[in-house]
Amino acid sequence: MRRFWVTPxxxxxxxxxxQDALRTxxxxxxxxxxxxxxGSGEMDLLTNPMTWSDEVYRLLGLMxxxxxxxxxxxxxxxxxxxxxxxxxxxxxxxxxxxxRFEIEHRIIRRDxxxxxxxxxxxxxxxxxxxxxxQTIGTLQDITERKWAEAALVQAxxxxxxxxxxxxxxxxxxxxxxxTPMNAVLGFSQLALSCAVDEKQKEYLxxxxxxxxxxxxxxxxxxxxxxxxxxxxxxxxxxxxxxSLLEPVFQTFQVEAQTKDLILTxxxxxxxxxxxxxxxxxxxxxxxNLIGNTIKFTDKGSVRVGVECERSExxxxxxxxxxxxxxxxGLGIPVDIQxxxxxxxxxxxGSSTRKYxxxxxxxxxxxxxVELMGGRIWVKSEAGKGSHFFFTALFQMPRxxxxxxxxxxxxxxxxxxxxxxxxxxVDDDSMSSLLAVALVEEMGHTCHAVxxxxxxxxxxxxxxxxxxxFYAHFISDF
Numbered sequence: 001m002r003r004f005w006v007t008p009x010x011x012x013x014x015x016x017x018x019q020d021a022l023r024t025x026x027x028x029x030x031x032x033x034x035x036x037x038x039g040s041g042e043m044d045l046l047t048n049p050m051t052w053s054d055e056v057y058r059l060l061g062l063m064x065x066x067x068x069x070x071x072x073x074x075x076x077x078x079x080x081x082x083x084x085x086x087x088x089x090x091x092x093x094x095x096x097x098x099x100r101f102e103i104e105h106r107i108i109r110r111d112x113x114x115x116x117x118x119x120x121x122x123x124x125x126x127x128x129x130x131x132x133x134q135t136i137g138t139l140q141d142i143t144e145r146k147w148a149e150a151a152l153v154q155a156x157x158x159x160x161x162x163x164x165x166x167x168x169x170x171x172x173x174x175x176x177x178x179t180p181m182n183a184v185l186g187f188s189q190l191a192l193s194c195a196v197d198e199k200q201k202e203y204l205x206x207x208x209x210x211x212x213x214x215x216x217x218x219x220x221x222x223x224x225x226x227x228x229x230x231x232x233x234x235x236x237x238x239x240x241x242x243s244l245l246e247p248v249f250q251t252f253q254v255e256a257q258t259k260d261l262i263l264t265x266x267x268x269x270x271x272x273x274x275x276x277x278x279x280x281x282x283x284x285x286x287x288n289l290i291g292n293t294i295k296f297t298d299k300g301s302v303r304v305g306v307e308c309e310r311s312e313x314x315x316x317x318x319x320x321x322x323x324x325x326x327x328x329g330l331g332i333p334v335d336i337q338x339x340x341x342x343x344x345x346x347x348x349g350s351s352t353r354k355y356x357x358x359x360x361x362x363x364x365x366x367x368x369v370e371l372m373g374g375r376i377w378v379k380s381e382a383g384k385g386s387h388f389f390f391t392a393l394f395q396m397p398r399x400x401x402x403x404x405x406x407x408x409x410x411x412x413x414x415x416x417x418x419x420x421x422x423x424x425v426d427d428d429s430m431s432s433l434l435a436v437a438l439v440e441e442m443g444h445t446c447h448a449v450x451x452x453x454x455x456x457x458x459x460x461x462x463x464x465x466x467x468x469f470y471a472h473f474i475s476d477f
Contacts, residue, residue, distance in 0.1 A: 123136050180430065232368075297385075425467065
């Protein structure tokens with residue numbers, strides 16, 4: 001048998017290399033911990049000795065040569081307001097025999113008095129009987145992360161405060177601008193009815209058209225601001241899909257006829273005629289989409305469809321409607337179809353200059369559709385028209401009748417009523433003057449007051465048929 005002998009010199013050299021490798025490894029570990037601001041330590045729960053890496057001493061503001069690792073030294077560094085929580089984390093982990101624990105808390109550096117944030121993790125080691133005999137843990141300085149989080153929170157709060165201030169400003173300005181605009185529209189309407197010169201009628205009609213566009217723009221700005229501030233809410237009231245669509249058809253039929261377009265609205269027979277939801281917001285989406293299609297369509301047709309969308313995720317008490325608006329207009333290039341629903345985005349600058357528009361209509365439509373639990377999308381090709389789709393979720397009353405209307409919905413005529421005695425209450429003198437003029441133009445008798453107290457006195461002394469408290473209500477009579 002061949003035997004090998006290792007001389008003492010070779011054995012010493014081998015041990016020296018192992019020790020040197022160990023020192024190199026420890027140096028690298030300490031360097032890595034210093035870079036990561038991550039220290040480590042362990043504690044034997046049977047004999048109670050504790051050891052810390054150099055980085056733990058640095059984090060706590062201690063010198064390894066002058067301090068001994070111990071629970072007492074550590075808790076001296078823990079912020080007084082956080083000591084109870086730290087002790088509870090340790091105690092709960094031991095009582096519940098949890099394999100690990102972690103907690104974030106503050107420390108006060110012993111050398112500088114600076115407050116730092118620490119993320120502490122620990123793992124409990126058990127013996128064969130399941131008893132915890134050792135704890136190994138890490139401490140990481142997360143102060144910069146905490147500062148960044150605090151800065152983000154502050155920035156978010158400032159942004160939200162700015163958004164609230166913007167919404168309040170826009171709401172106030174919208175009201176302040178709309179009030180005189182109502183007077184401009186109303187008096188131009190009265191002047192138009194009295195004008196005999198064709199040129200005057202043309203100018204007044206342009207004033208009215210521009211005024212209506214401005215009011216529509218104000219409404220869009222206010223709606224978009226409310227949506228961005230998360231202040232837009234939906235109502236849930238019973239409404240008839242037939243009654244909702246008829247005035248939509250009536251509104252756009254005249255505009256379509258002036259461009260020689262065929263406008264049709266087709267409702268699938270399986271759509272219930274009675275739904276629960278927000279008819280105003282549904283109508284607003286339809287107005288935005290239909291208005292856009294008619295504006296960008298010079299010839300051909302605009303078709304509106306309403307049908308039920310089948311979905312396994314929709315509860316049996318709900319119904320998902322799929323509505324579509326198709327035109328034979330300019331179409332939308334494929335490369336910009338994903339961005340047309342973003343704020344202030346317009347499909348084509350040249351088209352915008354020709355047809356006008358703020359670029360907010362589709363953004364508002366998208367946000368409203370999402371509020372109604374649906375989604376909106378478009379299929380289009382440049383030069384071949386566009387086909388917009390959106391879905392919306394509604395509650396369905398039990399035994400709701402289905403729609404039995406003709407696909408081409410015709411508008412109803414409002415009954416004409418004459419000789420009503422009307423009391424108008426409006427704090428704006430110009431609006432009151434307009435209200436009286438419009439009401440009397442319709443053949444009614446009108447009395448206007450500008451305060452609630454004056455209204456109560458007038459009601460006590462007279463017998464009125466109608467009391468609209470805002471002048472714009474008179475359009476319903």
